[in-house]
Amino acid sequence: MNHMASVKRSLCLLGLSLVLPLSASLSYAAEEKSSKAKPESYRELILSHQPTLYWNFDKSDPEGYRNIAAEKQDSESFKALIKGKLAGSAAGPRPSEFPLFDSKNQAISIKAGDGFLRVVDPGEKSPLDFTAGDEITIEAWVNLNSTQSGRHYYVIGKGRTNRKGVARDNQNYGLRITGSDISFLFRGQPEKKGVKPDYHRWTSKGAGISAHNWHHIAVTYTFGKKKSLKAYVDGKSVSGKWDMGGDTTLAPVVDNDEVWIGSSMGGSTRSSFDGQLDELAVYRTKLTAKQIASHFKYHVPKARIDWTAIPADRVQVDLYEGIPNKKSWSFRPPRYAETFTQPHFALIEIPNRYSARGVKVDRPDPFLVRAMSQVTIPKGKKRILVRARNASRLYIDGELVAETGFHKISGSAHGKVFDVDLSLAPHIRPLQRGDQEKVIEYTGDGKPHRVRFEMIVGGSGHRPDFGETGVFIGDPEQDFQLLTPSDQVVMLTDEDWLPFARQYRYDLIAVNAERRRQASAEEDQYWDWRHKLAKAEIQKQPQVKVPAASKGLRANNAIDHFINRRLAKEEAQQSPELNDLAFLRRLSLDTTGTVPTPELVKEYLTQKPETRRQFAIERLLNDPGWADNWVGYWQDVLAENPNIVNPTLNNTGPFRWWIHESFYDNKPFDRFLTELVMMEGSKYFGGPAGFEMASQNDAPMAAKAHIVGQTFLGLNMKCARCHDAPFHDFKQRDLFSLAAMLRRSPQGVPKTSSIPGFDPKSNSMLVSVTLLPGENVTPKWTFEELVKPGKFPENYLHSEKDTREQLAAIITSPQNERFANVIVNRVWKRYLGHGLVEPVDDWDGQEPSHPELLKYLSQQFVTHGYDLKYLARLIFESDLYQRQASTDITKVQAMFDSTYNFSSPVLRRMEAEQIVDSLFAICGKPLNAGRMCIDIDGSRSYRSSLDLGTPRRAWQFTSPSNERDRPSLALPFGQPFISLMKTFGWRDTRQNPVTIREYASTALQPAILANGIIGQRFTRLSDDSDFTELALEDQPVEALVKATVMKTLTREPTADELKMFTELLQPGYADRVNPDAEIVSRERLPRDLVGWSNHLSPRANEIKVELQAAVKQGDPPTRRLQDDWRDRYEDMLWTLLNSPEFVFVP
């Protein structure tokens, strides 16, 4: 089924209704009357205007398409010959939408880079040539697959083919589409010799050509005559300007180069058309505006919304695509894309879209969102409030009642700071910067009404953000509440809105997982099949035999048998077993990244002792925190390095979201690698395409090859970027061959990828350089010592020739034991503190400490479908994992002549993220870290201003990137988190991949816990702290001490501690509660008032300094506890936090 057909089918099936107004031009076109006899078809209409060249693409032969403007119908003159391959014929514009055509009208379909059409120039002064004084009209119908700005989609051009034997840059004329605009181009012929010729380029502004829609485009021009260019889209004139080389009287260059249709410049993808093309005509006259208008006729499909299909208590949200990138509501009915339902009229974020491979993809930009529901509006006078990030319209019973304007904030940084305006309602949540609002009065009658809200999302390069879009209702002078057909009440106050928004975003995680599952059902089957093949392959290999039990040594599973064999041989002792609570704390940190909750502890302890640990393993492996706990690790390893403002420091896209999704789904690891290497999906909003980016890096794929090699194959090629690795067996060529595979084309060696001052003529003894700057290295797998690529089974690769896919398949092939070994070893190291092979990211010349065990685990990993949780469970269940960590890394590293025998796990400190997440899980406060975004109103291009959202977990933080040192660009709420985590080895920017963070102790670590803002927030008994609630409970002071120690350290207090803390808290304990005290609500802070767009205003700095002071002030203490007693309980919390015990994994 081709694309257009699918669109039409969905139109019918869904009974799509569209009530969008049409642009004036359409009615103009419709009213056009012809005085002549009416032509019977579009073809006759065009021929009646006497084109020189006209291809209607209805009939082809193997060679190509005839020019039907030729006098003789069977003439071969100016035949458009197929070069490469076309993507087959496709439906052209057809009725009923395009009544000028018949229902069988055909078009050609061009896939950029695959092929195009060429027309041979018969020689001097041919009808294909144009020079000064000549008039020209070019017109075509186009239906593009994409409208990327910055890309030039060639419709037709003469010259600039880069063919051998003709001059380069010989563009006689060229008609392209760039973004949503028309671009006309030629190279001027200077009158004097020796003058460098200029390109002359005219570009329209706001033409509004949209993807996946048929548009008619035309240009008329008299060469050599200024102000003579006119352009038309859909029959209507569009304005524009000569934005390169200027308007000119110069003639264009003319030679005998070919005319190419659908491509230019050697057929490169970036200069090719991408989509369907039809009815291409070139005239040697200038058609009039009237004539051109007559070539476009459009019929609006009849449409209606099926209100009966909308569930009674839900809001149905439909998304539509194919709207033009311009600030106007005048466009053709867009294409229906998706539907989901939700309980209310709040649009702060919507579910993601996923590709058939299950990776996040961007929606076309812009798109239209429409939310509809039948809502009972109570009797009496009401106010309805619309808040919207971009242009929006609210209809009640089909009548337009409120409208907000298009996004209009300038990104110049000189904007104003608006004061908080609370005039609308007593406790209103202030309007967010970048949003607009409109209030109307409405008299309700207690009956249901059809409410429909529409908004255009994105466009003009802005992030497709929602801000705090929503429809609200309230009584006059009173507070508003979110409009909903359900019973849920969400008031538009900070108090209600913030937890609502937090919960809404959290709930979306599960919604998105379900959408991924649905989108990629077929892909899942493909991977199941691959895992069957892999299993069969492993079973062909000799299986590792699990050793028999060693006498006198504890063992839970096969892991222990392998470990014990060596322990027995060395007569080494196993370290003692961990107690149940310490085990739970370790396991909880290793799975969810936080210490266990009191609820889990309680449930755990009620289980029978023999099954307790198994219960915890099952429960925690299935906790969604599993994903959160893995993100930070892979961010480091894969050098995820987004930059929220102007990415120029080897920055990537924020593919952290893809990492999170992958572990949320427990994605098989071979698939994880494959998706990473394929780099598909969304680049700026969290798909694996973000990995492809490396801003300001002159060989990005060399950087990525380095990461892939080190992460998944233990090949450390960091030195190979610039020269052959002196301590390894790698040549620079190896790295660049891999880079070329990722690049899908030869990789050049940039100048900077060599040693400064190095003279290639005289290689030193230590380093040698066998590649010279400028050399091109072809895509090739050069690591045959790991695996020799054989032939893949049929249908194993989606696209056989794609070197990226080949690379992913080679790395993940079951014959490549290294891949599974490296992953097993990484997981092993993470849970047991030391690898079976060290270092885990550099295997060159290293031997495993337990080769059989490694092989066993790898075979298990592969035969169980590369399932990381399966592997983790094996480790968690082992006796080894469940032992006390009575060895530390200094001891293990001091072993020069032997490897570690794993008599115990190696002691670990909590990761930075685990410290932060645990602190907030324990005290129960929200992170309240503010947004990881400078461009809060979306005024800038999304390419240079990411929004990484409001952190829910520690991995979501990022560098504020305030290289400008401006207070106004600081992130006062996030900075304390960032400072603390950096102190504990987390990196806020990751220019290079790192597997093992730094664990050296510095004074700043305990200092920042003791005195820093985060430590203070943990300690402070404010009204949002769980410890405050705990202290208010009616219980003996000993019970409070016990509960507090359990909550913080997952254990009972020792007798000494119990005594010490009881003595501390006993005085005044009976009178600690102030029974009448009110909850302390914090003074409203001037948050969210400063973004990039106003950060140069003096007020912006003041606000940020004020906020910084407020952050320093900390959470306001509760009044419900007596101050003196509260201080002492806070001191107890401080003590627990600052004991070294807190930061070590038991």
Next chain:
Amino acid sequence: MNQFESTRRDFIKQASATGLAASALGTSWQQLLASEKHGTKGHGSKKLPMPVGKAEHCIMIWLGGGSCHIDTWDPKRKGDPKAKKPGSYYDPISTAIPGTQVCEHLSQCAPILDRFNIVRSVHHEVIDEHAAATNRMHTGRPTTGTITYPSVGSVVAHQRGAASEHAPAYVLIGYPNVTRGPGFLGSKAGYVYLTDTNAGPSGFTRSTRVGQSRQDRRERLLTKMRANYRQRSFGGQTIQDYDESVAEALRLSGPEFMKVFELDNEKSDLRNAYGGEFGQRCLLSRRLIQSGVRFIEVSHNLNFVNGTGWDTHNDGQLNQHLLIKELDSALSALVLDLEQNKLLDKTLIVVASEFGRPAKFDGGGGRGHQSKAFSVVLAGGGLQNGKTIGETNELGEEIVSRPVSVPDLHATIYCALGIDPSEELFSGDRPVPITDLGQPVRELFG
């Protein structure tokens, strides 16, 4: 054994395997290559020895945004934004260095300029973006994706450590970012930062809610908890190290180091001479040096003054003179104060920025970016002060003589501090020279 030692071991193993003479091990690989470049095959036999300066401390004043050299240290003929005439925005004045002029708003530095060196010929090729150029000026290198390079401050902290056990090695008075960080050198070479001189550094400043008696109570409780844990845990080195850091943290956040931040103890005349918040940062820098801090970066880009800070596009130009005057009073006060305290010879002051700005004015009367020629100012540091290095053309757009690259500038700073800029550091097993072939400006050394 840490990573560094392991690489040394590998290196030696490798070196002997490849037949490198033991005596050559001390010779850095970079110099080896450099000597090859110059056609001398011997292991650096002809290379000039690096000068060894006398400075013990460094204060780097960072003019974030790109300070305009022709409106400050390298004045040219006057221009006029309204007439679109390129040139300086202010009149020049004479200085204590015969033949060297500076802009009229540097009137307090001018008479004592014999304590300074202006390097007028610094250059690099990064212009389009502040972050990338800031990174270049701090690390001397572009980003590559395989390694994160350390900043000058971190290299100094790594090579020389703190001058006292009661102080950290590297303090940043400004916003933290990666370009100022330790890169592959790790957190021990990182900074302690503060953004407000009244507040003290994050981490070492106690909450105002915690008075001494409460702190004593806390420490009493903690001492017991720590002892308890030491007893119950198996007592490995890792826990011991951390436990010792707890003690060190308590010491650093105690009165001895924290009193450095009590600027109220300074005479009010002196405080006034330094000026506003930026001046107080400079005053604090002197106190930090006295307490044993090795390297201090002081940011001067509080864009309260003129809207844009030193990034004087458009109307940022109008009040640029206020920024310059603020710099002038603070910098001159710092130089004289250090001199008074006999610290000027031991303290190298560097006034740097990510780039300069062109003589042409933009549409709004301000200026764009220019990295191919701009000025960096040095003062004190035991250098041969009073020399002006390098020359630019009539509008400050091109370097005419004595170009100084970023690695050369860094080499000068390192040599002044007694650090060999060709020495190699190690990122894992990869040797990375402190500068990429940087050569110090030798005329500044005795």
